Amino acid sequence: MSLPTTNSPDTTLDSLGSAAARATLRAHPSRGYVQIEPPVEPMPRLSKELGGAVELFVKRDDLLPLAGGGSKTRKLDYLVQQALDSGADTLVTCGAVQSNHCRLTASAAAREGLGCHLVLEERVAGSYSPEAGGNNYVFGLLGAKTQVVPLGGVDAAVAALMEELKAAGATPYYIPGGGSNALGALGYARAAISVVEEARKAGRPFDAVVLCSGSGGTHAGMLTGMRACGDQTKVYGVSVRFDAAKQKSRIEAQYKECAKLFGNEAPEEDVVIIDSQVGPGYSLPTPEMRSAVEAFAKLEGILLDPVYTGKGAAGLLQLVREGAFQPGARVLFLHTGGAPSLFHYQPVPE
Known part of the structure; x- marks a missing residue:
């Protein structure tokens, strides 16, 4: 399966796109909770566990400010x-x-x-x-x-x-x-712009982004910000509640509203939903979620939650195992937080 990348023959256009996107952000005042961007970290042990053909990375939004962090x-x-x-x-x-x-x-x-x-x-x-x-x-x-x-x-x-x-x-x-409306989604448009800028600066763009798709603001905002920068990287949204058809409709509506703030279109084909991890329903455990939570903890020392990021990570592992990405692909997983609920659900048996 061939995935689009962020490579562009004209870096001037890349810079202009990023600058225009940031100008749109500046037109909307924020409280300043996010002063420093959380890191993007490699996950070498998890990558190796999955065969080593794909390089996995994680954006650590679980380290954001306010109580317990998260998207x-x-x-x-x-x-x-x-x-x-x-x-x-x-x-x-x-x-x-x-x-x-x-x-x-x-x-x-x-x-x-x-x-x-x-x-x-x-x-x-x-x-x-x-x-x-x-x-x-x-x-x-x-x-x-x-x-x-x-x-x-x-x-x-x-x-x-x-x-x-x-x-x-x-x-x-x-x-x-x-917090999922057009204004709230701006927070993830900003995150996407930062991810794109950092990858371009390093000269190594990502080939795909995988994230949880729930109430929709994160998914819609990431798509908006990336496209506002001229970045066409494929974004996979792993649904945690609804089937693909219903979730796609919900994300498309939010994507259109957020994209309007940047004066952009919101092509329906941009919205890709994976619904194989919903299982019996919202917040209900699955073996795949348990396995993903355990793998991230034991291999990378990263805590996921069972409702959102655990199922999102299960979707990531499924995509890698099924060969959705070309050998050598660089795939970014967006960790949207939620670890405090892990201590309530305790999804991984002893």
């Missing part, structure tokens, strides 16, 4: 700034019962001195426990107030909560699940 810090960089600019004194958001996004939103609220309300959706019946560890424990530690709703109950609960807060004199700002 949502990039999105909140823009969303929290907008909240403050609008005069908000309270952040409201939603997520699953072990939501990394909710943890980081609560962390940002604590840092900014804002109130924080979390609507937690019990996507798997019986999966919520007030005594649970992991992210669920951290919500309260950070001072957030939580309420739990059944699957499909988020919209009504959020609408009622917003009205209740306004009636009490608060000024709430609603952040969608995962």
Whole structure:
């Protein structure tokens, strides 16, 4: 399978594309949570374990600021700034019962001195426990107030909560699940631009990027930023919840909205979804996820989470084993964080 690369015969055009993309970013104020880009690290032992034909790398967004790190810090960089600019004194958001996004939103609220309300959706019946560890424990530690709703109950609960807060004199700002809208996705457009610039500077572009595809802002933002730089590297989104058709439709919609901010098109063929790792459903374990979590830990000393990055990494390993990449290909895995939930789920048996 032949993959497109970032090689371009005209480096001047590359530079101009990158400069124009960064100019678009500067037009949207951010809070400054991301001051230093997390490293891109090689994974030589994992590469060797998989036969050594493909060079694997990892972008360590699990090392980003705010409590416990992770991808949502990039999105909140823009969303929290907008909240403050609008005069908000309270952040409201939603997520699953072990939501990394909710943890980081609560962390940002604590840092900014804002109130924080979390609507937690019990996507798997019986999966919520007030005594649970992991992210669920951290919500309260950070001072957030939580309420739990059944699957499909988020919209009504959020609408009622917003009205209740306004009636009490608060000024709430609603952040969608995962921080996934066009503004939040700018955080990953910025990440993509940095990845492209670093690879070009080194003279060794990546041949593919593999990432988790969940609420969609990370996936859409990475595509937007790379294409804004003129980079056509293929991006594989490993779905953690929906089948390929549904997830592709969701990502395409966000991609179009984010790309508009850069004045670009969003070709549907850019959105590639791998749905083989969803398993029995969102947050439910699979043997492949367990194997990937164990491999990253034992071979590279990197902790994944079982809901997102564990399944994303399982997708990466599947692609390598099935020969999706040419020999010598350089493949980047985007580690979007989530390790705190690992201590709740404990997916790898002793």
